[in-house]
Amino acid sequence: MTSIPASIPAEAVRPTATRSIDWWRWGGRVFLVFLLIFTVLPMAWMLLTSIKTQFAALQYPPQWWPAEPTLQNYTRLLDPSGSIGKEFLLYFWNSFYVSLATTILGVAVAVPAAYAFSRFRFPGRTFLFFAVLLRNMFPAVVFLVPLFLLMRWLGLVNTHGSLILTYLTFGLPLSIWLLKGFFDNIPIQLEQAARIDGATRFQAFLLIVMPLSSPGIIATSIFSFIGAWNEYVYAYTFLSKQETMTLPVGIQRFFTEFATDWPGLMAATFMMSVPVVVLFLVLQKYFVRALTEGAVKH
Amino acid sequence: MAQVVLKDVVKNYGNVYAVNHVSLTVEDGEFVALVGPSGCGKTTTLNLVAGLIPMSGGDVVIGDRIVTDLDPKDRDIAMVFQNYALYPNKTVYRNLAFPLQMRKLPKDEIDKKVQAAAKVLDITHLLERKPRELSGGQQQRVALGRALVRDPRVFLMDEPLSNLDAKLRVQMRSEIKRFHQDLHATVIYVTHDQLEAVTMADKMAVMNGGFLQQYDSPANVFANPVNMFVASFVGSPAMSLIPLAAVTRGTEVALTSPEGWELPLSPANARKALNAKSPKVVLGARHSTVKLHKSQVPGSVPGKVYTVEPTGDITFAQVFVSSAILNISLAPSVQIRPDEPVFIEFDQDKMHLFDGETEMALKAD
Amino acid sequence: MSSVTGQVAYAGAPVAPKRANVFKRIFNHRNDYLYVLPALLVMLIVIAYPVYYTIELSFFKTPPNLQMKDKIFVGLDNYWAILKSDSFREVTINTAIWTVASTFFAFLLGLGAALSLHREFAGRGVMRAVLLIPYVVSAVAASYVWKWLYHSDFGVIGALAVQLGLSDKPINFLDNVHTVLPSLIVVNIWKEFSFAMIMLMAGLQTVPEQLLRAAQVDGANAWQRFWHVTFPHLKGVSMVTVLLLMVANFNSFIIPWIMTGGGPAGASDIWITQIYTIAFGRQRYGVASAYAVILFIVMMTLGYFYVKALTKGDESRAG
Structure with a gap:
C-alpha cells in the first residue's frame, strides 16, 4: 500500500465558526416545560385536594400544601362497610363489568370483520367499510332518543346490556379500522404458505394470523376498555337505578349529595382515573400505535 | 413427482386479463421457468397452479388429478415465496414441522423428517432460532427446507432468489439446481430475471401481457425467438432491434434505412423479408454476431459510437445505427471513442428478421 | 420447432369479456359476508335504525311521555321552529367558537409538543406519557377537576392570579357570560392537545432524514427546513388530525354539560347540549330530532372529507 501525503495548502484560511446556539432547541425546551406545567398542575391540585379535609380545602387563600394531610377521603370510598364505600365500590364494579364485556365482545365481532375487509374483495366492501367508519362521526346525543326507545322496546333499560350493546358500536369502527391495518401489514404470503402446507383458510387465520396480530388485538382492547370506562352520556340516560350505575354517572351523585365535599369528589375522581391511566401506562406502546394507525402511512 | 398440465388457463378481473388462455405441459421431473417482465402474469399463473386464487377458466392437472377445484392444501404441492413467508412467531424447527403437523403425522416421524431436511440444507444448528434472527440466505434455506420436508408432487417457486444479494444469488442458484437434479423434482420457477431462467431451467416459458409467448428450451428460445418481445427479453445485453424497410432490387432484396443506406440480404434472408405483411422489417442482431469496422467494407452500414464500456475481458459498445442503438461486444484491444463514425457488418446467418407490423419472427418458407 | 406454442400473441387486444353479473359476484363471495355479518348486525341495530327513526321523528310533534304512537305529523314545522328561534343563532355562534378555537389551539400545542419531542433526549418517553394522561382520563373526571380549579371562591387559578398580582380578587370564571366559554375551551384543549401531539409525532417519523440533511447542506435554516421539508410531509396527518379534532369538538357534550350545563344564560350552550x-x-323529541338531522348534515360534510383523507393510499395496497 502506498499512502499519498496530504498537506493543507499554505493559502488556506479558517473562517470564523458559523455554528451558533440552536435557539430552536431551547425554544422547544421552554415550550415543553410550559406544557408540562399546564398538564400536570390540574392533576397535582386534584391529588393535593384529595388529601385535605373539607375544612382545609375551603380556605382562602388556599393551603398550597395540606397542613394536615389525610387519607380519610380514600378510606371512606374504599370501605365496603360504610354507605359511601359500598356505593362507590358497586359503581366501580359495574364500570369494570360493562367495560370488560364490551371489550371482549367487541374483539370477537371486530376481528372477523377486519379480516374480511383486509383480505377479501367482495362487492360492496368499500361501501360497507366506510359506512362502519362513519359511525365515528355521530355524537352520542343524537342517538339518545331512538336508542332509548329501542332499549325500552327490548326491555334493556336499566340493564348493563343496553350499555354493552351501545358501547360495542362505539368501539367497533375504530377496532375494525385498526385491526384492518394490522392485518394489511401481515404478508398474505404467510397465509398462502400455510394453506399450501396443508392448513384450511380458517386454520391459517387461527394458527398464523391471529398470533401475529396480537399487538393489534391488545391495542383495540385498550381502546374499547377505556372508551367504555369513560362513557357518560348513555349511562346517564339509560340507567336510573342506583344499583346499575357506572362510575362516571355515580360520581355525580356523590357530588349532588355531598354538594360541597370537594376533597371527597377529588378522591373519587382520582380513583376513577387510576384503572385507565394504569392500563395506558402499561400498554402505552400499543395505545399510541392504535391512535395513529391508519392516519399515518409508514 | 408428477407432470403438470395447464389447459387454457384464464384469470381475469373484469376486462383485465392477468392470464390469457395459457396452456403448457411440465413433464415429470422437469424444471420450468416462467419468465417475463413484472406484471406479465407469471406470478398469477403460479398462484393459479397453487390454487391460491380462483381460476376464471381452464384446468390445472397435477399428476393424474384435475386439481382445478381443490384447495391448496389438497393439491400436494410445496411453494417457496419471494419473501420466504416464514412464520415469524415459530422457530425454524416448528416452521419445518408445520406442513407435517397439518398432515397429522406422528411426532417422531415429524422429528425424523425435519432433522433429515435440516441436514440436507445444512441448517441443523439454526433449528431453535426464530426467522428474524437469520440472515437472508439462511431464511432462504429454511423456506426451501419447508418445501422439501415432505415429498410434494410439484415445487412451486416464486422469485425465491430476488431478495438475496448478488453473490448469494449465484450460490443459491446452483444449489437449487442441484436439489432439482438430486430429487428429480418437478419444479415451476417464476422469475423476472431471464439469466436465472436460462441458467437453471430445462424449459422456459416467456410470458408477456398475460399471454404465453414462447415455451421451449433456453437454447432454442435464445436462438429462435418467436417475436420481438422474446428477442429483446432474453439475452444480455438485449438483442438490438433496428426498424428498416425491405426493397426489391431485381432479384435481390435489401433493407433500407430512412438515412438512405442499403443492406443487401442473403437469399434465405430475402425470402424471409418477402414474407412480411408490409415492407416494414425489423432487423435483430445479438451483440456477438456483429463486427465493427473503422472503414467501410462491402455489406457494412454506417453508425456512430455512443458509449464504450470496458469490462476487462470484453468491451461493450453502443452504436447508433439508423434510429436504434446497437450493442456490440469487442475485444478490449479495439480502440474507439464516443462519437466516432464506424461501420457495422452483420452476420447474415445469425441475424433475425421480424415483421414490423405483427412483430413476429419471419420465416423463410 | 414443435415446442413453440400456437397461442403466441403479442400485445394482442384481449378477447371482449363478459361483464360479470353483480349478483353472481355477490354469490361467489357469499362466504366473505359471514365474517362481516356480526359487525354489520350490531351497527344496523344501533345506528341504521336510530338514524332512520331520528329522521322520522323530526317531522312529528311528539308527546312528552315518549308514547310515540300518539305523535302528530307536522311536516317541516320543527325545522322552522329551530331556525327561527332566538337561541339558534347564539348557540350556533358558540358552537363555531368552541369547535374552531379548541381545534386550532389543540393542534397548535400538539404541533409544538410533537416538534419539541421529536428530538431524542433523556426522559422523552416519560414526558410523552405524562402529556398523554389528560387524553386518557375520562372527560367527567377532567370536568370535576377543572370545575374545582375554576371555583369562584376557593379555586386555585383565581388564587394564583391574586398571588401574581393579575387580579385583586378571586375570578369568577364559570359564572360570567364573557369568561365561561373561553374557560371551557381551555379545559377542552388540556384534554385533547396530546391527541394532536401523538398523531403529529407519528407523522414526523415519516419525514425522511435524508431530505432534512439535504436541505441543511443546501443552506436551509431550521425554520426553512420545517417549512419546506417537514411541514409538507405532515400535511396528510394534519388533515386527518384536524378533522378528527373538529368532529370530536363538535360532538363534545360532557365538559360543557357537567361544568356549566350550558349556562350562565346559555353563554356556554352548544348544539349538542342544546339538543339534550x-x-x-x-x-320535545321532535324538535330535538330535527336539530339532530341538521347536525347530521354538517357531520356528513365533515365525514366526507374525513373518509377522503383516510382513504388516500388504501386502495393502492394489494390484497
Whole structure:
C-alpha cells in the first residue's frame, strides 16, 4: 500500500465558526416545560385536594400544601362497610363489568370483520367499510332518543346490556379500522404458505394470523376498555337505578349529595382515573400505535 | 413427482386479463421457468397452479388429478415465496414441522423428517432460532427446507432468489439446481430475471401481457425467438432491434434505412423479408454476431459510437445505427471513442428478421 | 420447432369479456359476508335504525311521555321552529367558537409538543406519557377537576392570579357570560392537545432524514427546513388530525354539560347540549330530532372529507 501525503495548502484560511446556539432547541425546551406545567398542575391540585379535609380545602387563600394531610377521603370510598364505600365500590364494579364485556365482545365481532375487509374483495366492501367508519362521526346525543326507545322496546333499560350493546358500536369502527391495518401489514404470503402446507383458510387465520396480530388485538382492547370506562352520556340516560350505575354517572351523585365535599369528589375522581391511566401506562406502546394507525402511512 | 398440465388457463378481473388462455405441459421431473417482465402474469399463473386464487377458466392437472377445484392444501404441492413467508412467531424447527403437523403425522416421524431436511440444507444448528434472527440466505434455506420436508408432487417457486444479494444469488442458484437434479423434482420457477431462467431451467416459458409467448428450451428460445418481445427479453445485453424497410432490387432484396443506406440480404434472408405483411422489417442482431469496422467494407452500414464500456475481458459498445442503438461486444484491444463514425457488418446467418407490423419472427418458407 | 406454442400473441387486444353479473359476484363471495355479518348486525341495530327513526321523528310533534304512537305529523314545522328561534343563532355562534378555537389551539400545542419531542433526549418517553394522561382520563373526571380549579371562591387559578398580582380578587370564571366559554375551551384543549401531539409525532417519523440533511447542506435554516421539508410531509396527518379534532369538538357534550350545563344564560350552550336540553329537559323529541338531522348534515360534510383523507393510499395496497 502506498499512502499519498496530504498537506493543507499554505493559502488556506479558517473562517470564523458559523455554528451558533440552536435557539430552536431551547425554544422547544421552554415550550415543553410550559406544557408540562399546564398538564400536570390540574392533576397535582386534584391529588393535593384529595388529601385535605373539607375544612382545609375551603380556605382562602388556599393551603398550597395540606397542613394536615389525610387519607380519610380514600378510606371512606374504599370501605365496603360504610354507605359511601359500598356505593362507590358497586359503581366501580359495574364500570369494570360493562367495560370488560364490551371489550371482549367487541374483539370477537371486530376481528372477523377486519379480516374480511383486509383480505377479501367482495362487492360492496368499500361501501360497507366506510359506512362502519362513519359511525365515528355521530355524537352520542343524537342517538339518545331512538336508542332509548329501542332499549325500552327490548326491555334493556336499566340493564348493563343496553350499555354493552351501545358501547360495542362505539368501539367497533375504530377496532375494525385498526385491526384492518394490522392485518394489511401481515404478508398474505404467510397465509398462502400455510394453506399450501396443508392448513384450511380458517386454520391459517387461527394458527398464523391471529398470533401475529396480537399487538393489534391488545391495542383495540385498550381502546374499547377505556372508551367504555369513560362513557357518560348513555349511562346517564339509560340507567336510573342506583344499583346499575357506572362510575362516571355515580360520581355525580356523590357530588349532588355531598354538594360541597370537594376533597371527597377529588378522591373519587382520582380513583376513577387510576384503572385507565394504569392500563395506558402499561400498554402505552400499543395505545399510541392504535391512535395513529391508519392516519399515518409508514 | 408428477407432470403438470395447464389447459387454457384464464384469470381475469373484469376486462383485465392477468392470464390469457395459457396452456403448457411440465413433464415429470422437469424444471420450468416462467419468465417475463413484472406484471406479465407469471406470478398469477403460479398462484393459479397453487390454487391460491380462483381460476376464471381452464384446468390445472397435477399428476393424474384435475386439481382445478381443490384447495391448496389438497393439491400436494410445496411453494417457496419471494419473501420466504416464514412464520415469524415459530422457530425454524416448528416452521419445518408445520406442513407435517397439518398432515397429522406422528411426532417422531415429524422429528425424523425435519432433522433429515435440516441436514440436507445444512441448517441443523439454526433449528431453535426464530426467522428474524437469520440472515437472508439462511431464511432462504429454511423456506426451501419447508418445501422439501415432505415429498410434494410439484415445487412451486416464486422469485425465491430476488431478495438475496448478488453473490448469494449465484450460490443459491446452483444449489437449487442441484436439489432439482438430486430429487428429480418437478419444479415451476417464476422469475423476472431471464439469466436465472436460462441458467437453471430445462424449459422456459416467456410470458408477456398475460399471454404465453414462447415455451421451449433456453437454447432454442435464445436462438429462435418467436417475436420481438422474446428477442429483446432474453439475452444480455438485449438483442438490438433496428426498424428498416425491405426493397426489391431485381432479384435481390435489401433493407433500407430512412438515412438512405442499403443492406443487401442473403437469399434465405430475402425470402424471409418477402414474407412480411408490409415492407416494414425489423432487423435483430445479438451483440456477438456483429463486427465493427473503422472503414467501410462491402455489406457494412454506417453508425456512430455512443458509449464504450470496458469490462476487462470484453468491451461493450453502443452504436447508433439508423434510429436504434446497437450493442456490440469487442475485444478490449479495439480502440474507439464516443462519437466516432464506424461501420457495422452483420452476420447474415445469425441475424433475425421480424415483421414490423405483427412483430413476429419471419420465416423463410 | 414443435415446442413453440400456437397461442403466441403479442400485445394482442384481449378477447371482449363478459361483464360479470353483480349478483353472481355477490354469490361467489357469499362466504366473505359471514365474517362481516356480526359487525354489520350490531351497527344496523344501533345506528341504521336510530338514524332512520331520528329522521322520522323530526317531522312529528311528539308527546312528552315518549308514547310515540300518539305523535302528530307536522311536516317541516320543527325545522322552522329551530331556525327561527332566538337561541339558534347564539348557540350556533358558540358552537363555531368552541369547535374552531379548541381545534386550532389543540393542534397548535400538539404541533409544538410533537416538534419539541421529536428530538431524542433523556426522559422523552416519560414526558410523552405524562402529556398523554389528560387524553386518557375520562372527560367527567377532567370536568370535576377543572370545575374545582375554576371555583369562584376557593379555586386555585383565581388564587394564583391574586398571588401574581393579575387580579385583586378571586375570578369568577364559570359564572360570567364573557369568561365561561373561553374557560371551557381551555379545559377542552388540556384534554385533547396530546391527541394532536401523538398523531403529529407519528407523522414526523415519516419525514425522511435524508431530505432534512439535504436541505441543511443546501443552506436551509431550521425554520426553512420545517417549512419546506417537514411541514409538507405532515400535511396528510394534519388533515386527518384536524378533522378528527373538529368532529370530536363538535360532538363534545360532557365538559360543557357537567361544568356549566350550558349556562350562565346559555353563554356556554352548544348544539349538542342544546339538543339534550330540548329532548330530555323540555321533552320535545321532535324538535330535538330535527336539530339532530341538521347536525347530521354538517357531520356528513365533515365525514366526507374525513373518509377522503383516510382513504388516500388504501386502495393502492394489494390484497
